[in-house]
Amino acid sequence: MSNEFDVYKLAEFGLKLAEAYNNNLKDAEIYFEFSKYINIEIEENSVKNSELGNEGGASIRLIDSKGSLGFASTNRLEKKNIERMVSIGTKMMKSGTEDPDFKSLPHFFANYAKVRNLYDKNIDNLTIEDSIAYVEDLITICNEDELAISQSGGFLSSSSKNYIFNTNDLNVNSKETICSISSNVILKDKISKDTTFGFDYQSERTLKKINAENVINKALNDGKRNLNRKKIKNIKCPLILTPNGTISLILKPIAQAINAETFQYNRSFLASQDKRGKVIANQNLTIQDNGLIDGAVGSAIFDGEGVPCKNKTIIDKGKFLKKGLLHNSYTAGKEGVESTGNASRFSYNSVPSIGITNFILKSGNVLYDELISDIKEGILLNYTGDRPNLSTGDFSGLILQGNLIINGEIKDPLDETLIGITY
Amino acid sequence: MEIAEELKIFDKDLINNFIRYSNNDIDYWDIRAGLNIGTLIEFTNQKSKEVSSYENIECSIRTFINGGWGFYVLKDLNRKALLDGYLKAIKLAKMSESLTKNKFRIIERDPLIKHFKAGSKKKLENIDIEEKINLVKFHEKIASDYSDKVKNTRTVYVDGLSNLLFINSSGSYITQKLDLLRLFSVVYAQEEGIIQKGSNSVGGIGGYEIVETEKAQNLSLKSASEAVDLLKAKSPIGGKFDVIMDPKLTGTFVHEAFGHACEADLVLSKESILEGKIGEKVAKDQITIVDNPTFGQGKKYNLPYELYGSYFIDDEGIPSKKTIIIEKGIFKNYLHNLETASRMEVDPNGHGRAQSSTSKPQVRMGFTYLEPQDWDLEEIIKDTRKGILCEDFQYGYTDPTTGNFQFKCKISYKIENGEKKQMMRDVSLSGLTLEVLNRITAIGNSNSFSYSDGLCGKGGQSLRVCDGGPYIRIADVNVGGLN
Numbered sequence: 011m012s013n014e015f016d017v018y019k020l021a022e023f024g025l026k027l028a029e030a031y032n033n034n035l036k037d038a039e040i041y042f043e044f045s046k047y048i049n050i051e052i053e054e055n056s057v058k059n060s061e062l063g064n065e066g067g068a069s070i071r072l073i074d075s076k077g078s079l080g081f082a083s084t085n086r087l088e089k090k091n092i093e094r095m096v097s098i099g100t101k102m103m104k105s106g107t108e109d110p111d112f113k114s115l116p117h118f119f120a121n122y123a124k125v126r127n128l129y130d131k132n133i134d135n136l137t138i139e140d141s142i143a144y145v146e147d148l149i150t151i152c153n154e155d156e157l158a159i160s161q162s163g164g165f166l167s168s169s170s171k172n173y174i175f176n177t178n179d180l181n182v183n184s185k186e187t188i189c190s191i192s193s194n195v196i197l198k199d200k201i202s203k204d205t206t207f208g209f210d211y212q213s214e215r216t217l218k219k220i221n222a223e224n225v226i227n228k229a230l231n232d233g234k235r236n237l238n239r240k241k242i243k244n245i246k247c248p249l250i251l252t253p254n255g256t257i258s259l260i261l262k263p264i265a266q267a268i269n270a271e272t273f274q275y276n277r278s279f280l281a282s283q284d285k286r287g288k289v290i291a292n293q294n295l296t297i298q299d300n301g302l303i304d305g306a307v308g309s310a311i312f313d314g315e316g317v318p319c320k321n322k323t324i325i326d327k328g329k330f331l332k333k334g335l336l337h338n339s340y341t342a343g344k345e346g347v348e349s350t351g352n353a354s355r356f357s358y359n360s361v362p363s364i365g366i367t368n369f370i371l372k373s374g375n376v377l378y379d380e381l382i383s384d385i386k387e388g389i390l391l392n393y394t395g396d397r398p399n400l401s402t403g404d405f406s407g408l409i410l411q412g413n414l415i416i417n418g419e420i421k422d423p424l425d426e427t428l429i430g431i432t433y
Numbered sequence: 434m435e436i437a438e439e440l441k442i443f444d445k446d447l448i449n450n451f452i453r454y455s456n457n458d459i460d461y462w463d464i465r466a467g468l469n470i471g472t473l474i475e476f477t478n479q480k481s482k483e484v485s486s487y488e489n490i491e492c493s494i495r496t497f498i499n500g501g502w503g504f505y506v507l508k509d510l511n512r513k514a515l516l517d518g519y520l521k522a523i524k525l526a527k528m529s530e531s532l533t534k535n536k537f538r539i540i541e542r543d544p545l546i547k548h549f550k551a552g553s554k555k556k557l558e559n560i561d562i563e564e565k566i567n568l569v570k571f572h573e574k575i576a577s578d579y580s581d582k583v584k585n586t587r588t589v590y591v592d593g594l595s596n597l598l599f600i601n602s603s604g605s606y607i608t609q610k611l612d613l614l615r616l617f618s619v620v621y622a623q624e625e626g627i628i629q630k631g632s633n634s635v636g637g638i639g640g641y642e643i644v645e646t647e648k649a650q651n652l653s654l655k656s657a658s659e660a661v662d663l664l665k666a667k668s669p670i671g672g673k674f675d676v677i678m679d680p681k682l683t684g685t686f687v688h689e690a691f692g693h694a695c696e697a698d699l700v701l702s703k704e705s706i707l708e709g710k711i712g713e714k715v716a717k718d719q720i721t722i723v724d725n726p727t728f729g730q731g732k733k734y735n736l737p738y739e740l741y742g743s744y745f746i747d748d749e750g751i752p753s754k755k756t757i758i759i760e761k762g763i764f765k766n767y768l769h770n771l772e773t774a775s776r777m778e779v780d781p782n783g784h785g786r787a788q789s790s791t792s793k794p795q796v797r798m799g800f801t802y803l804e805p806q807d808w809d810l811e812e813i814i815k816d817t818r819k820g821i822l823c824e825d826f827q828y829g830y831t832d833p834t835t836g837n838f839q840f841k842c843k844i845s846y847k848i849e850n851g852e853k854k855q856m857m858r859d860v861s862l863s864g865l866t867l868e869v870l871n872r873i874t875a876i877g878n879s880n881s882f883s884y885s886d887g888l889c890g891k892g893g894q895s896l897r898v899c900d901g902g903p904y905i906r907i908a909d910v911n912v913g914g915l916n
Binding site: 049056057060061062063064065066067082083085095106108109138206207275276279282359361402408410425428430 | 476479480485486488501507521532533563566585621623626627630671698701703832833835859861863911
């Protein structure tokens with residue numbers, strides 16, 4: 011990891027250079043990101059690969075007085091490479107088109123909300139030797155299971171540091187850690203020879219929360235519920251979504267539709283006949299995007315542009331709120347509102363886009379068992395690779411994992427079953 | 434031999450040090466390094482959204498001892514960092530070896546010392562940013578002017594120049610210079626609350642000539658007309674139909690539903706329906722499926738560049754070659770990387786590919802296709818009573834353990850008594866791969882053969898691939914509907 015002193019010096023050097031290169035420069039921003047990671051992979055329920063790595067680099071974003079944006083990146087952090095990055099970025103800016111919608115990059119913020127437990131020194135200081143225990147748990151439990159014939163998965167931990175500097179006096183940095191464990195088991199019924207898979211993973215900011223035993227057991231249960239699938243006749247029935255099912259059928263499509271960029275460009279079903287302020291679902295549906303939950307994987311103190319993260323309600327008891335879009339500084343400036351702190355960067359070398367933080371459908375007051383026991387004949391949907399057409403509300407897809415519910419009990423898993431939902 | 438200045442650090446002296454440091458403790462090692470530069474231009478609604486440029490240098494060291502792999506990724510290319518990294522990688526392999534139950538040896542191969550260079554007629558480094566921007570503007574304008582129903586346009590231009598190096602413990606020293614380009618167009622049209630999308634791309638290995646072909650020049654027009662036409666399309670009615678797949682969809686089926694199951698790593702991890710099927714009849718006699726990622730195929734399609742899924746060597750230093758997967762219905766070969774070939778005791782066939790110099794080679798496809806036969810498209814349509822003609826796909830996926838696949842098609846037409854009727858959207862097709870291979874009732878001739886290019890994801894890595902075939906007809910396919 012480059013030392014901090016170099017980063018500050020390089021940032022100052024880069025921003026000064028950017029100003030010197032162009033009289034029309036409005037704002038400039040330099041971003042640095044450094045990370046190190048540990049990765050242990052299991053294949054065929056045996057350790058296959060042990061990996062260590064260091065990654066990271068720098069990028070510059072430049073905007074001129076007419077709103078044209080230039081961007082350049084490098085992972086070589088010598089002064090001459092930074093100089094070339096600034097010079098190429100300036101050339102890129104000069105080649106773009108005017109965009110009066112580009113108001114400015116964020117300004118200095120005096121206050122940031124406190125978000126705890128985003129960094130764990132136990133992950134930062136973790137050795138690969140110590141990480142082995144986690145995958146050994148996965149392997150042992152899989153070995154002991156009668157139906158499991160193979161497992162792939164593993165353990166991944168990373169620790170990263172990022173820095174944002176801009177010409178509007180913004181200067182922030184943060185340290186974060188993340189650690190995850192995953193298990194994909196293949197199961198085979200000894201008599202019927204039917205084969206299926208089960209999957210689970212856990213991702214955390216702190217090491218002590220990682221529980222390999224839980225992950226593999228959930229994956230095994232997931233798979234077992236799906237062994238010996240049966241084809242069923244056409245039925246019309248109620249549908250229960252598991253949390254996985256809810257993510258693919260409800261949360262992912264809505265997250266896409268409330269992205270201010272998707273919305274402003276008229277690519278969102280919520281943009282056609284502007285549905286802001288209107289009731290779009292029944293009163294049981296409340297969705298929030300909360301970037302401030304202590305220790306959550308989607309949380310952060312500031313977003314990819316240095317704007318403080320927030321907690322926002324998107325859909326309140328079925329009503330899509332007027333302030334329900336997720337913004338970065340560009341989309342916010344275009345609409346004359348404040349950024350919601352949702353600028354996201356895939357990597358140091360990508361221009362900030364918009365992303366969710368912790369996107370949550372609020373729980374109601376019905377127990378899972380009650381939901382199931384109420385159903386005479388229905389379907390429990392766990393996995394599908396399909397997504398709904400939200401402009402019409404229609405959905406047609408293949409059930410990758412799902413079960414029949416009969417008289418309040420979960421019964422046979424479904425084989426080659428297609429599902430359609432229409433209004 | 435032409436080599437980038439930054440990669441000259443891998444000289445005889447350094448390589449001798451690697452050999453000495455290994456102290457005969459390890460069975461195999463390889464090192465990959467790359468120096469990459471490139472441009473990305475994105476316009477939307479005729480305005481620039483991103484004009485950017487990147488440069489990076491990447492390196493990874495991979496080591497192997499008796500079934501255990503070590504992998505070390507670094508970005509500072511200096512002697513000290515490389516030798517330190519090499520020692521760390523050896524330690525990592527020792528750790529994996531002490532834990533793995535799958536013991537095996539890597540096949541010994543002769544060293545290859547060679548420089549590969551993809552020819553480009555209009556070198557990317559000589560094309561100014563303004564010219565690339567004008568190209569993107571041209572496509573944006575065509576799409577925007579197409580109809581007042583067009584509500585949003587997006588055009589993305591990406592190019593990249595890579596200098597790559599591969600060395601290994603057998604003494605191979607391979608350098609490559611590759612230029613890549615991809616142009617991508619998406620158009621959204623809207624009418625009465627309905628939004629439809631049209632998207633198309635063209636990509637290849639070569640220079641700026643890639644964007645000057647007829648196909649590339651018509652790219653945004655095609656996206657715009659698709660999006661607008663789809664506004665009027667009907668929703669499908671579910672049931673069983675004879676389905677005619679166009680070359681793009683045939684390619685998707687061959688790649689997605691069948692090709693992944695041929696990847697030997699998935700066979701070993703028991704995630705393939707083709708485990709134990711070598712030598713068995715898995716399809717009708719007319720079916721031959723191959724993967725051929727070799728260079729030199731662009732000219733077959735009158736293209737002045739090489740296909741997007743092509744490569745000279747894979748990322749384990751093994752030259753690409755044509756591999757027959759199914760020959761006249763008989764399953765012949767899996768696709769292999771060095772590890773799976775070593776474990777299954779066959780020759781590697783050049784399918785160990787990695788997304789970049791910092792990712793590990795996996796078993797991956799290159800250009801997978803179904804060989805054409807003798808039907809004319811007109812004949813196939815005329816011969817179909819109750820069917821659907823499906824063109825291109827939105828997405829597709831497969832359950833690897835059962836071969837149950839699902840594809841969502843882009844544009845479809847009802848076929849009634851041999852005639853093409855109204856357009857439908859969002860038709861989804863599903864079935865079991867091995868059953869469907871035996872229900873193909875017509876395979877188009879070479880006139881109808883075509884391919885498409887794109888990116889394929891597996892285990893977090895995204896790679897350039899091509900797939901294709903002729904028009905084919907499959908009997909009794911499940912079509913998802915909303916009735």
